[in-house]
Amino acid sequence: MFRVTRRYEFAASHRLHSGELSEVENRQLYGKCNNPHGHGHNYVVEVSVRGPLEGATGRAVDIAALDEMVGREVVGPFDHHNLNREVAEFASVVPTSENLGLEICRRLKRNWKQAFPGEWPKLEKIRIGETSRNVFEVGADEIE
Ligand code: NI
Numbered sequence: 757m758f759r760v761t762r763r764y765e766f767a768a769s770h771r772l773h774s775g776e777l778s779e780v781e782n783r784q785l786y787g788k789c790n791n792p793h794g795h796g797h798n799y800v801v802e803v804s805v806r807g808p809l810e811g812a813t814g815r816a817v818d819i820a821a822l823d824e825m826v827g828r829e830v831v832g833p834f835d836h837h838n839l840n841r842e843v844a845e846f847a848s849v850v851p852t853s854e855n856l857g858l859e860i861c862r863r864l865k866r867n868w869k870q871a872f873p874g875e876w877p878k879l880e881k882i883r884i885g886e887t888s889r890n891v892f893e894v895g896a897d898e899i900e
């Protein structure tokens with residue numbers, strides 16, 4: 757069994773602001789990330805996939821099929837966009853990296869069988885780096 761990780765990048769802006777908290781609570785909780793005008797990050801997303809080595813091709817994962825899906829579902833809709841305003845899921849959900857990782861994982865799971873109709877490969881996990889110091893990881897089997 758092989759584990760293959762493919763790295764993608766996109767730039768996006770966001771504002772951390774929860775509709776469930778007051779203006780003061782939002783400022784206290786999120787600090788400068790609550791700035792009304794938002795700010796940007798160069799996000800790095802690592803998609804990890806596992807599957808057996810396929811004898812005929814010598815590969816475990818069709819990288820082109822993965823690239824096509826991640827481009828269509830994640831990089832295309834997120835790159836150079838404002839996450840709060842331009843990605844419907846974040847109209848009411850705070851676009852923290854945790855929620856972003858969750859949304860990316862959900863999108864890939866939802867489209868997985870279309871890209872990979874066979875038994876393998878399976879989606880294993882998503883890692884998302886917001887800054888060089890923050891990396892968030894979510895397992896595909898750990899979410900709904
Ligand atoms: Ni931020």
